[in-house]
Amino acid sequence: MSKKSKKKQENLEPVYRKKLIKRRKPNRSIIGDLFLYLFLLMVAVVMAFPLIYAVSSALKPLDELFKFPPKILAQNPTFDNFSDLFVTMGKSWVTFSRYLFNTVFITFVGTFGHLLVASMGAFVLAKYDFPGNQTFFKLVTVAMMFTGYVTQIPNYLILNKLGWIDTYWSIIIPAFASPMGLFLMKQFMEGLPTSLIEAAKIDGASEWRVFSGIVMPNVKPAWMTLIIFSVQGLWNNKAATFIYSEQKKTLVYAMQQIQSGGIARTGQGAAVLVVLMIVPIAIFIFSESQILETMASSGLKD
Amino acid sequence: MGNYIRKYFILRKHNLQVAWKKAKRSKMCYLFLLPYALLFTLFFVAPVVISIFYGFTYYNILEKPRFIGLQNYISLILDDDIFLIGLKNTLMIAVITGPLGYIMSFLFAWLINELPRWVRSVAVVVFYAPSIAGNCYVIFSVFFRGDAYGYVNAFLMNIGIIDTPVLWFINPDYMLPICMLVILWMSLGTGFLSFVAGLQGVDRSQFEAGYMDGVKNRWQELWYITLPNMRPMLMFGAVMSITQAFGVCDVTMALCGYPSTDYAARTIVTHLFDYGFTRFEMGYACAIATILFLMMILCNKAIQSLLRRVGT
Numbered sequence: 212m213s214k215k216s217k218k219k220q221e222n223l224e225p226v227y228r229k230k231l232i233k234r235r236k237p238n239r240s241i242i243g244d245l246f247l248y249l250f251l252l253m254v255a256v257v258m259a260f261p262l263i264y265a266v267s268s269a270l271k272p273l274d275e276l277f278k279f280p281p282k283i284l285a286q287n288p289t290f291d292n293f294s295d296l297f298v299t300m301g302k303s304w305v306t307f308s309r310y311l312f313n314t315v316f317i318t319f320v321g322t323f324g325h326l327l328v329a330s331m332g333a334f335v336l337a338k339y340d341f342p343g344n345q346t347f348f349k350l351v352t353v354a355m356m357f358t359g360y361v362t363q364i365p366n367y368l369i370l371n372k373l374g375w376i377d378t379y380w381s382i383i384i385p386a387f388a389s390p391m392g393l394f395l396m397k398q399f400m401e402g403l404p405t406s407l408i409e410a411a412k413i414d415g416a417s418e419w420r421v422f423s424g425i426v427m428p429n430v431k432p433a434w435m436t437l438i439i440f441s442v443q444g445l446w447n448n449k450a451a452t453f454i455y456s457e458q459k460k461t462l463v464y465a466m467q468q469i470q471s472g473g474i475a476r477t478g479q480g481a482a483v484l485v486v487l488m489i490v491p492i493a494i495f496i497f498s499e500s501q502i503l504e505t506m507a508s509s510g511l512k513d
Numbered sequence: 514m515g516n517y518i519r520k521y522f523i524l525r526k527h528n529l530q531v532a533w534k535k536a537k538r539s540k541m542c543y544l545f546l547l548p549y550a551l552l553f554t555l556f557f558v559a560p561v562v563i564s565i566f567y568g569f570t571y572y573n574i575l576e577k578p579r580f581i582g583l584q585n586y587i588s589l590i591l592d593d594d595i596f597l598i599g600l601k602n603t604l605m606i607a608v609i610t611g612p613l614g615y616i617m618s619f620l621f622a623w624l625i626n627e628l629p630r631w632v633r634s635v636a637v638v639v640f641y642a643p644s645i646a647g648n649c650y651v652i653f654s655v656f657f658r659g660d661a662y663g664y665v666n667a668f669l670m671n672i673g674i675i676d677t678p679v680l681w682f683i684n685p686d687y688m689l690p691i692c693m694l695v696i697l698w699m700s701l702g703t704g705f706l707s708f709v710a711g712l713q714g715v716d717r718s719q720f721e722a723g724y725m726d727g728v729k730n731r732w733q734e735l736w737y738i739t740l741p742n743m744r745p746m747l748m749f750g751a752v753m754s755i756t757q758a759f760g761v762c763d764v765t766m767a768l769c770g771y772p773s774t775d776y777a778a779r780t781i782v783t784h785l786f787d788y789g790f791t792r793f794e795m796g797y798a799c800a801i802a803t804i805l806f807l808m809m810i811l812c813n814k815a816i817q818s819l820l821r822r823v824g825t
Contacts (some may be wrong), residue, residue: 239731251624255639258698262642265652332549341539342532347550354557356752356813358760360782361806364789364798365560388552418541447647452790463648470651488646495645499634506710510745511752
């Protein structure tokens with residue numbers, strides 16, 4: 212190293228270290244940072260407001276709901292609206308708990324199956340080289356480029372042929388094949404060291420053993436990601452196009468029924484909204500760091 | 514010449530034989546992929562093929578499909594005024610909310626990235642929550658209620674901008690802009706998460722190197738270091754944004770009604786539902802689906818080739 216550059220480095224070093232300690236990056240001005248934080252705070256309030264409003268409406272007793280001008284936060288929060296859901300709708304032909312059960316069942320089975328099926332596919336796509344591997348994965352990426360709405364009509368015809376219309380399976384089984392889950396899982400599995408798998412193979416482990424005993428425990432962050440995307444899709448599934456029977460319909464449908472019930476049902480409507488939004492958000496909060504770890508490998512390479 | 518062709522075919526045959534041998538050896542792989550591949554083919558590949566096929570027929574489920582050539586497409590474009598409204602609305606929503614949502618996703622992800630660790634995780638939850646909060650957007654129908662008790666109306670009347678309440682979801686002038694607002698509120702979705710994760714993964718030493726090389730402010734840092742590093746995530750985010758922007762229907766159906774006044778909030782997808790599930794004109798609906806499919810794929814391909822040039 213020449214003398215000159217050495218000297219330059221010595222000059223830089225203390226300054227740089229000090230900045231590291233203060234955890235500030237070199238190219239930032241304090242005013243700029245302050246301005247940005249303020250801006251972010253404002254946007255965050257705007258983003259959160261409708262959600263907060265929904266939660267507080269669900270907690271408001273009846274007299275507060277119709278106060279004008281409205282208070283953003285409930286003064287005397289109660290859980291009456293939630294218990295009303297079970298009480299008033301407990302007497303209706305299809306009870307609220309039935310809608311809840313339908314949604315939970317669809318979400319649970321659909322997510323579990325999706326996780327298993329997509330992981331198995333992703334495992335071989337990521338770690339083995341076989342003819343058709345690349346082509347199939349490309350096809351999956353193309354499938355991410357169009358929405359489910361494109362396939363909804365033909366899916367109806369297919370499900371009709373299979374005789375699954377008006378059963379839970381019409382929602383659950385197609386959810387197994389969601390391209391997004393396979394894509395994310397495969398991208399994440401590619402980051403696993405191949406030596407891990409080879410070592411197990413030398414020890415004589417079968418493919419299934421490698422998959423269930425070594426690969427799956429090592430990709431737990433990706434599980435959470437698949438789970439959140441699948442839950443988000445299924446928990447909010449209206450299911451009205453493939454399911455006709457009232458007793459098989461889902462929460463979202465119940466919500467629409469309640470909301471069309473008019474002003475007297477405002478509180479209960481808000482309560483259902485909260486039930487609908489709390490589950491995906493809670494899962495996300497609990498697994499945020501794992502999900503972000505998975506999303507780091509989500510990039511589409513050309 | 515003939516020699517070349519023969520050699521080409523011999524080579525082809527050889528390649529196929531090698532592939533066949535490899536395929537035979539990797540039976541296990543196919544077995545693992547089989548469940549997914551089967552379902553994927555059944556619910557994602559076959560529907561596209563079916564919808565292209567039925568697009569050329571008249572089919573109402575009860576009768577056998579009857580081949581009518583391009584008639585569906587011709588009537589869609591020449592006779593169906595409502596489809597054209599839907600097409601216009603979809604394009605408008607896509608052109609405005611697509612890029613805006615995409616830029617917002619990146620911008621906020623980038624700004625959040627600067628925050629201390631715990632603030633960042635809270636911020637990610639706050640920004641991402643609306644897109645996974647399911648049907649929470651219906652709460653906007655409370656804010657924008659059409660009478661004087663709707664909050665927006667009351668607010669605007671109090672400060673004297675309007676003197677009679679505006680029927681936000683019935684007056685065609687306001688429907689689309691409000692829907693777009695709601696869509697933008699929900700647009701920090703999967704792409705946003707991918708950006709946040711990608712930004713955390715950018716190699717720190719590159720910034721230090723850039724600092725030495727005279728990168729002066731955060732904007733230069735963004736263009737010369739961050740963006741080129743983020744290209745794969747940018748591609749992924751674009752796919753998410755486009756797919757979402759063209760598929761708008763839930764928000765417009767929930768807020769403006771279905772059908773909406775004067776069809777002012779009709780999108781291609783609601784038109785599709787109308788013909789598919791209300792009128793059971795499956796052939797016509799399949800033609801609409803095919804058009805939507807082509808629009809999405811073409812738009813995705815175009816944007817991807819554009820994004821390949823970022824930072825180069």
